[in-house]
Amino acid sequence: MKVIELKDIGKIYGKSRVLERVSFSVEKGHIVGLIGPNGAGKTTIMRIVGGLTHPTSGTVQLFEHEEQLDKYRDRISFMIEDPIIDKSLTARENMEYVRLVRGVADKSRCETLLKYVGLADTGKKTAKNFSLGMRQRLGIAMALLPDPEVLVLDEPVNGLDPEGIVEVRHILKDLCEKEGKTIIISSHLLSELSELCTDYVIINEGQIVESLSKEELMLHSRSYISIRTDRTAETVAALEQILSVRDYKVMEDEELRLYEGLEDIAAVSRAVTEAGFTILRFALTSDSLEEYYLSKVSHDKKKESGSSPIKNLFGRRA
Amino acid sequence: MGKLVKAEIFRMKRINSFWIFSLLLWLTALAIPFINHADSAITYFNGSLVSDGGVMFMMIALSAAFFTGRGYYHRTSMYEVMAGNSPIRIILSKILSIALPITLIIFIPHLIGLGVACGMNSDGIGDILKREPLFFLVCLRVSTFGVLLTMIVKSMGGTALVYVRLLIETFGLMIASSITGNDLMEGGADLVVSSSAGTILNNVCLSQQGLLLTAPLTGSVVLQIVLGFVGEVLLWGVISYIIYSKKDY
Numbered sequence: 001m002k003v004i005e006l007k008d009i010g011k012i013y014g015k016s017r018v019l020e021r022v023s024f025s026v027e028k029g030h031i032v033g034l035i036g037p038n039g040a041g042k043t044t045i046m047r048i049v050g051g052l053t054h055p056t057s058g059t060v061q062l063f064e065h066e067e068q069l070d071k072y073r074d075r076i077s078f079m080i081e082d083p084i085i086d087k088s089l090t091a092r093e094n095m096e097y098v099r100l101v102r103g104v105a106d107k108s109r110c111e112t113l114l115k116y117v118g119l120a121d122t123g124k125k126t127a128k129n130f131s132l133g134m135r136q137r138l139g140i141a142m143a144l145l146p147d148p149e150v151l152v153l154d155e156p157v158n159g160l161d162p163e164g165i166v167e168v169r170h171i172l173k174d175l176c177e178k179e180g181k182t183i184i185i186s187s188h189l190l191s192e193l194s195e196l197c198t199d200y201v202i203i204n205e206g207q208i209v210e211s212l213s214k215e216e217l218m219l220h221s222r223s224y225i226s227i228r229t230d231r232t233a234e235t236v237a238a239l240e241q242i243l244s245v246r247d248y249k250v251m252e253d254e255e256l257r258l259y260e261g262l263e264d265i266a267a268v269s270r271a272v273t274e275a276g277f278t279i280l281r282f283a284l285t286s287d288s289l290e291e292y293y294l295s296k297v298s299h300d301k302k303k304e305s306g307s308s309p310i311k312n313l314f315g316r317r318a
Numbered sequence: 319m320g321k322l323v324k325a326e327i328f329r330m331k332r333i334n335s336f337w338i339f340s341l342l343l344w345l346t347a348l349a350i351p352f353i354n355h356a357d358s359a360i361t362y363f364n365g366s367l368v369s370d371g372g373v374m375f376m377m378i379a380l381s382a383a384f385f386t387g388r389g390y391y392h393r394t395s396m397y398e399v400m401a402g403n404s405p406i407r408i409i410l411s412k413i414l415s416i417a418l419p420i421t422l423i424i425f426i427p428h429l430i431g432l433g434v435a436c437g438m439n440s441d442g443i444g445d446i447l448k449r450e451p452l453f454f455l456v457c458l459r460v461s462t463f464g465v466l467l468t469m470i471v472k473s474m475g476g477t478a479l480v481y482v483r484l485l486i487e488t489f490g491l492m493i494a495s496s497i498t499g500n501d502l503m504e505g506g507a508d509l510v511v512s513s514s515a516g517t518i519l520n521n522v523c524l525s526q527q528g529l530l531l532t533a534p535l536t537g538s539v540v541l542q543i544v545l546g547f548v549g550e551v552l553l554w555g556v557i558s559y560i561i562y563s564k565k566d567y
Contacts, residue, residue: 051400054566
């Protein structure tokens with residue numbers, strides 16, 4: 001079942017086109033990562049789903065219904081931009097406010113969720129005295145309060161410390177795996193999304209660049225040999241000379257990524273050793289979500305400007 | 319809608335500014351009968367309410383606008399939309415949770431003040447009691463205006479706009495008074511009720527409502543107050559509905 005479906009959504013603010021023919025759908029029980037640079041249109045998409053922004057064109061369907069979306073929005077919880085918190089109220093009072101707005105009968109759920117996000121001991125401290133991380137956690141607790149079928153989270157780990165990020169990741173994984181919740185999530189921390197999401201929607205400059213599942217991402221990801229030696233530049237020159245390799249990348253941290261010769265990695269290893277270099281790392285691995293995303297977004301930009309920022313950044317040779 | 323009303327009242331009750339505003343409204347309503355040294359219920363209405371009604375109405379409108387504006391300042395109004403509430407439900411809930419309680423906050427001490435004035439001299443009390451529902455309706459009109467105007471601008475700036483409207487009314491009445499040679503702001507009840515220009519003024523100007531309340535109680539006066547309420551609520555209600563349905567947050 002498609003819980004959310006956007007069809008040809010366009011949005012224009014004044015003279016600026018923010019979204020153009022955006023179409024994608026979210027299946028029940030999936031965790032969809034919305035990935036894109038700042039200003040790509042991720043938050044606008046979430047605001048449209050939340051009813052805060054009206055699309056200029058296209059249609060939104062919630063739970064396979066196009067009419068009376070307000071009624072179906074009741075089954076979704078949102079945390080868009082910063083958490084919506086009345087800063088003059090305490091954590092408990094904010095939870096109670098949401099409980100009343102959403103008509104949650106079980107009063108004890110507020111306390112349970114405050115404990116869950118580690119805010120049970122905040123007492124009479126008002127939210128204006130909370131740290132960014134505390135507000136973020138309160139926002140998550142408020143979003144979970146009505147036990148929604150779908151969660152729409154915009155940068156939920158923003159401002160959290162590493163421990164908090166891991167906690168939120170566990171919470172979201174639990175929600176999806178044990179309770180079958182559907183989640184749409186945007187984050188700048190692509191490593192977090194890669195551990196969490198079942199599907200990805202890559203968006204750039206208001207357009208969907210690609211929608212793909214985790215399995216499809218794995219298929220698209222290029223495998224490479226990750227090599228680290230005591231002298232990277234010289235190793236590259238030696239490999240070019242001995243094995244005639246051309247498809248590689250030298251990363252900023254001196255890691256050499258070799259995209260060819262994968263069928264005989266022993267020959268590559270031998271070539272490096274025989275050339276007199278000390279191997280510090282040698283592993284067969286594949287591109288991460290981050291790299292795939294960068295390749296997609298830079299490819300998109302390349303089409304426009306004719307240059308690739310990835311090429312400039314990593315000195316990749318094709 | 320009951321959920322939204324309960325939630326809004328819960329939130330208001332927990333903020334200090336609500337109690338400060340309420341205290342100010344109470345003091346205003348209680349003090350008005352004695353400001354002009356009223357010695358009977360009649361002078362309370364004819365003396366105090368005419369001259370001080372403008373202040374009372376301004377306080378009601380500003381309070382209503384302020385508490386509605388808080389929802390936009392803290393962005394909780396966004397939550398109401400995302401929780402799946404339709405524009406009409408949100409608008410009605412704001413009227414019931416903000417405009418109505420603020421009206422009651424001033425109406426109850428007003429009745430107490432009236433009781434005190436009656437204790438001094440109850441002449442004409444029967445006529446005055448008939449005006450009380452109309453006074454309540456005017457207060458509700460003023461507070462609803464404060465709520466709806468703030469919902470249209472979707473910010474705390476609504477409070478300033480409420481004040482601007484009342485200022486414009488005052489200046490407009492001053493100019494009209496100088497042109498017509500009648501003091502429209504005080505004691506010109508006969509003119510206001512009898513002339514067509516006066517009828518329009520009464521229906522448009524919130525600050526004139528006190529004047530209308532003190533006019534002889536005829537069917538025309540009742541109709542003007544009821545129509546004034548309906549017109550005001552419909553005008554701003556329709557605009558805020560359109561804004562909620564079409565305009566982005």
